[in-house]
Amino acid sequence: MSKTMNSYERVNTVEVCFSPALFPDFRNDEAITVIVDILRATSAIITAFMNGVRRLIPVATLEEARTYKERGYLVAAERDGIVRDFADFGNSPYNFTREMIEGRDIVYSTTNGTQSIMLAKESHRVVIGGYLNLSALVDLVLADNRSVIVLCAGWKNKFNIEDSLFAGALAERILGHAHFTTICDSTHAAIDLWNLAKKDVLGYIEKAAQRHRLKKNKLDDVLEYCHTIDLTRCIPVLKQDYLTLLNAV
Amino acid sequence: MSKTMNSYERVNTVEVCFSPALFPDFRNDEAITVIVDILRATSAIITAFMNGVRRLIPVATLEEARTYKERGYLVAAERDGIVRDFADFGNSPYNFTREMIEGRDIVYSTTNGTQSIMLAKESHRVVIGGYLNLSALVDLVLADNRSVIVLCAGWKNKFNIEDSLFAGALAERILGHAHFTTICDSTHAAIDLWNLAKKDVLGYIEKAAQRHRLKKNKLDDVLEYCHTIDLTRCIPVLKQDYLTLLNAV
Numbered sequence: 001m002s003k004t005m006n007s008y009e010r011v012n013t014v015e016v017c018f019s020p021a022l023f024p025d026f027r028n029d030e031a032i033t034v035i036v037d038i039l040r041a042t043s044a045i046i047t048a049f050m051n052g053v054r055r056l057i058p059v060a061t062l063e064e065a066r067t068y069k070e071r072g073y074l075v076a077a078e079r080d081g082i083v084r085d086f087a088d089f090g091n092s093p094y095n096f097t098r099e100m101i102e103g104r105d106i107v108y109s110t111t112n113g114t115q116s117i118m119l120a121k122e123s124h125r126v127v128i129g130g131y132l133n134l135s136a137l138v139d140l141v142l143a144d145n146r147s148v149i150v151l152c153a154g155w156k157n158k159f160n161i162e163d164s165l166f167a168g169a170l171a172e173r174i175l176g177h178a179h180f181t182t183i184c185d186s187t188h189a190a191i192d193l194w195n196l197a198k199k200d201v202l203g204y205i206e207k208a209a210q211r212h213r214l215k216k217n218k219l220d221d222v223l224e225y226c227h228t229i230d231l232t233r234c235i236p237v238l239k240q241d242y243l244t245l246l247n248a249v
Numbered sequence: 250m251s252k253t254m255n256s257y258e259r260v261n262t263v264e265v266c267f268s269p270a271l272f273p274d275f276r277n278d279e280a281i282t283v284i285v286d287i288l289r290a291t292s293a294i295i296t297a298f299m300n301g302v303r304r305l306i307p308v309a310t311l312e313e314a315r316t317y318k319e320r321g322y323l324v325a326a327e328r329d330g331i332v333r334d335f336a337d338f339g340n341s342p343y344n345f346t347r348e349m350i351e352g353r354d355i356v357y358s359t360t361n362g363t364q365s366i367m368l369a370k371e372s373h374r375v376v377i378g379g380y381l382n383l384s385a386l387v388d389l390v391l392a393d394n395r396s397v398i399v400l401c402a403g404w405k406n407k408f409n410i411e412d413s414l415f416a417g418a419l420a421e422r423i424l425g426h427a428h429f430t431t432i433c434d435s436t437h438a439a440i441d442l443w444n445l446a447k448k449d450v451l452g453y454i455e456k457a458a459q460r461h462r463l464k465k466n467k468l469d470d471v472l473e474y475c476h477t478i479d480l481t482r483c484i485p486v487l488k489q490d491y492l493t494l495l496n497a498v
Contacts, residue, residue: 025406157274159435186408188456207437
């Protein structure tokens with residue numbers, strides 16, 4: 001990709017990391033890290049902020065989630081798609097209605113999503129991404145004018161299709177702008193997979209193991225919702241050890 | 250993929266692991282692991298056996314390689330594509346001519362390839378794969394009638410395009426046979442990338458970072474050779490701590 005620019009202008013990179021287990025080799029504390037867990041953690045988190053949650057506190061273990069519950073917090077906690085018995089919510093975006101959560105703080109633990117958030121916490125900025133806030137993410141990255149790492153939460157450290165497709169969609173949009181380039185093979189692969197899938201994403205993700213896990217557990221009512229582009233401008237961002245709305249007062 | 254078979258018949262899985270760093274989550278001691286480092290380690294190793302090498306001893310560190318050299322072995326050792334000063338060969342398949350190596354033992358250390366071999370050593374069988382021996386690999390897997398993991402050596406723990414394309418080519422061939430199935434997202438992705446690329450693989454890998462690393466170091470004379478399908482039936486296989494020819498007497 002050859003781009004004409006003055007030599008004093010900053011050139012940022014776009015990289016896609018297919019698994020949290022690979023993140024140590026991508027880590028760049030000067031970059032924005034976008035956490036992606038399309039089915040369903042990051043789609044649910046974006047929805048929660050869209051519906052007025054105040055803070056969302058990601059915790060890595062179920063024990064921590066349980067301790068918060070005992071201290072009176074609302075708690076969302078699941079493993080392998082199943083809500084834990086002590087929790088108020090699972091991982092469906094449909095749980096986070098305005099009536100339930102507006103102005104509240106929620107503690108959140110999921111199979112893959114929250115671990116990835118904490119892994120990236122030394123980044124310049126950690127934001128939560130999904131189709132729901134795609135254009136807002138692109139605009140943020142352009143405004144920040146920094147390198148970007150798209151961290152796919154995957155499934156138990158493995159590559160997954162649904163996160164990689166979104167990574168391709170986001171990377172392609174960002175790379176359409178001057179000052180952004182990539183020499184990262186996984187970024188090229190993600191973009192090519194996105195272009196294969198984009199005409200019928202829901203058809204394509206029939207190949208995805210997570211699509212069938214959700215179906216088996218009767219949790220696949222969210223597929224279309226989680227692939228809705230630009231439902232909101234909300235961007236959840238990590239601040240110290242909790243998520244809050246970008247530009248929240 | 251629905252396949253009609255009697256219930257007592259074994260169904261094997263095909264999985265693609267995009268990086269050595271992800272292998273712990275794939276490890277299956279009952280499976281065949283195929284090690285892939287197309288540019289250039291596994292293409293070079295296959296060539297060495299095609300040209301009559303007796304044993305090839307993979308070592309993980311340059312220190313081990315140097316120690317073997319001092320004991321009189323022929324040594325192939327490179328890092329980042331550059332031959333080390335104490336070594337007899339680098340990582341080009343063209344180094345391993347019959348005149349140089351027939352009947353000899355070679356000690357071998359590369360940036361990515363040999364580490365992956367040792368990582369997989371507890372597998373039922375560890376074999377060395379590439380386009381050069383593609384059909385022979387498929388036939389071996391069918392004859393063994395076991396699950397297969399295709400381990401892409403990648404680049405310093407990152408996903409790379411050239412190994413993933415080959416993984417897709419191999420997985421697609423194996424999955425064309427009864428008794429083999431997959432629920433592995435990276436296998437589906439690799440197959441889709443292979444189908445995008447296969448009409449012009451050398452054109453497609455212009456996207457690959459390794460292609461440009463080799464060009465920069467004037468080592469890209471091997472691209473077409475390393476993508477030649479079925480040059481040989483030779484399959485190097487790990488036996489204890491060295492590679493030998495499958496079915497060698």
